[in-house]
Amino acid sequence: MTSTESNSTSSRVGAPLVVAENMTVGYELEQQRQLLTALTDINLTIHEGEFMVLVGPSGCGKTTFINAVAGLLSPWEGSVTYEGKPIKGTSKDRAMVFQDYALMPWRTVEKNVAMPFEFIAHPFSDKEIQEQVYQVIRNVGLDGFEKSFPHELSGGMRQRVGIARAMVTQPKLLLADEPFGALDAMTREVLQGQLEKLVMESGQTVIFITHSIDEAISLGDRIAVISHRPGTVREIVEVNIERPRLAEGEITQHPDYGPLRQHLWDLVKDEALGAKSEDVA
Ligand SMILES: Nc1ncnc2c1ncn2[C@@H]1O[C@H](COP(=O)(O)OP(=O)(O)OP(=O)(O)O)[C@@H](O)[C@H]1O
Ligand SMILES: [Mg+2]
Incomplete structure (x- = not known):
């Protein structure tokens, strides 16, 4: 069910497209004149044709990751490459879908x-x-x-x-930052199905952020669970459920669904609680 970067092969549909290696990245806080590390030592490979989902507590650095892949932020340490070349600036190959529609x-x-x-x-x-x-x-x-x-x-x-x-x-790569976060459950399900269909037809690679574990399992080939800030990749969970998952029937009836959901829930809950206790300390 779970995998690491080194031993997972089953959902790797093509060659590596985006590779983050020991990437640390963050922001300069202008007011306080200090640096905020959002992500630290990130190792993550997204393969051509793969649907990678990122989950993790609020503020752990998920948006920061796709901003780095989009070319809006540069790593402080380590690297992030696209088709083997360091990402510098934006490109028409990498398109963003924003949560607030924009x-x-x-x-x-x-x-x-x-x-x-x-x-x-x-x-x-x-x-x-x-x-x-x-x-x-x-x-x-x-x-x-x-x-x-x-x-x-x-x-x-x-x-x-x-x-x-x-x-x-x-675009070869679609970067989707909680695109369905603000929608009602029914619309959300319909759009998830449409997105799955579009992506299956086009063969596009997707990096998709969500707070919904159900959405992550419905859409992802792999799900990277990010720890609380500064974010690291806590675990990568594979979803070996055949597609289309959303066209017909109930994906929740699949025998893998319950155990996957429980495992992800335990990981995410752990991280959310970790973030809270650290904030208080
Ligand atoms: N433009 C910015 N300037 C300074 N700090 C930022 C900026 N954007 C994000 N941060 C900080 O970086 C950290 C990671 O933020 P990020 O937006 O990547 O989190 P996230 O995982 O996407 O959270 P959420 O689930 O709430 O969207 C947070 O502590 C946040 O305060
Ligand atoms: Mg975000």
């Missing part, structure tokens, strides 16, 4: 989704871009809403616009 309220759905093409060099005509935009809008089930504005949509629909925008340039 849509432009004055732009229609199609104009929001088309936005990434304004920032990358590409060979496409306006007509080709529109075709791609309409295709990805269809893929997330929003056809008919191309001309709507974000305020005319529900929260779940807005989140789907965010996913469509991240998918439209067909």
Whole structure:
């Protein structure tokens, strides 16, 4: 059920895509003129086509990790590489889905989704871009809403616009920071199913953050449990449940589900309690 970086093979679908080695990274706190270490000595490899989920207590450094992979932060020590090269700055190969949607309220759905093409060099005509935009809008089930504005949509629909925008340039790597965190349970389940389908069809690699253990098991090939701050990789748990997991039936009925859930819950609870007692001390 569990694995370490050195002995796990079953869910490694392709070559290493993102490799963090002994990575320590954090922030300069301007007011206090001091450094805050968010993650320390991180060793984590994400393979091509893999769906890697990060879980861990609030403030343990999950967002920091994907910010480093996105190229928004540089390691203080150690390294993080993409296709074998140190990550320097952002790239169209690595697209982010934010928890708060981050849509432009004055732009229609199609104009929001088309936005990434304004920032990358590409060979496409306006007509080709529109075709791609309409295709990805269809893929997330929003056809008919191309001309709507974000305020005319529900929260779940807005989140789907965010996913469509991240998918439209067909990035090799999708970085998703609690994309479904603010949604009701039913919408969340529907979107999880849509995301699984999209990712299975595209073969994309995903790094996905969640606070939900059920979501982690539903979506992840592997789940990295991060310890409380400064975060380290506490354990990597493999999920060997066949896909599609969410298209039909109840994944919770799978015989591996209960034991996996319990194991993850024990790890995460442990870390959350550890963080609390340290904060008080
Ligand atoms: N821009 C920033 N400047 C200074 N400190 C930051 C900044 N962003 C995050 N931190 C600090 O880094 C640590 C890790 O934050 P991070 O956002 O990566 O945690 P997280 O695991 O994503 O938490 P959550 O689950 O609450 O989103 C926290 O202690 C946080 O206060
Ligand atoms: Mg976060």
